[in-house]
Amino acid sequence: MVEGPRAVDAAFDHEAPIEVVYFGPGAEVAFAPLRARVEAAGIAWQTLKAGVLERVGSTVTPQPVLAVARKPAAGTEWLARDGVVVMGVELGDPGNVGTLLRSAEASGAAGIVLSPGSVDAYNPKVVRASAGAIFGVPVMEEWSAVEALDALGELGRQRLGAVAGTGTPHTDVNFRVPTVVVLGNEARGVPADLDDRLDGHVTIPMAAPAESLNVAMAGTVLCFESARQRGGRS
Secondary structure, three states: OEEOHHHHHHHHHOOOOEEEEEEOOOHHHHOHHHHHHHHHOOOEEEEOOOOHHHHHOOOOOOOOEEEEEOOOOOOOHHHHOOOOEEEEOOOOOHHHHHHHHHHHHHHOOOEEEEOOOOOOOOOHHHHHHHOOHHHOOOEEEOOOHHHHHHHHHHOOOEEEEEOOOOOEEHHHOOOOOOEEEEEOEOOOEOOHHHHHHOOEEEEOOOOOOOOOOOHHHHHHHHHHHHHHHOOOOO
């Protein structure tokens, strides 16, 4: 489910496999350019009666436009692409995952892996927070962190856990080599039982008294440091 005119426009920009678009009462007129885009693509659309969007949308104040799209198909070939791989271990906040998707796309990251226990990448709140990036960044879900780290290590990627205060400063890490950055749960961080699967730890230095960053912000900094060292996005 893609909610909101901006998100639906972004889905079109990413050539998402949209199946149908719904407009709230009068929205097909208020958002005529978007309706024209829908019609030009040959996609079915419908105006819903008053009160329907309130029942099917995921927000308290529903957006006036809603689309249904098929999940993008993501194989495994992208795991060997240039660019950092971002791995989220039990990330629970849809806004954080959506922001990571946006940052991954903007920085030219290879893609994102989400372990079991993480929020569904296609949760409507994640889709909305991603601003369309969900259709532009490969995502692999429900992959055991241990198995994923083993597989990524076999592909030659250095595996770095993001931690507060005790790792190598992010500007001293060599992101020019293929890398996977592991981001832990918002409250618990990277699980200690993954340490033997990691090649090291990375830290973003901060001024006192701050001790840690929001996980999405930390992931964003690391994605763009990788892009900077590699000379910009891929």
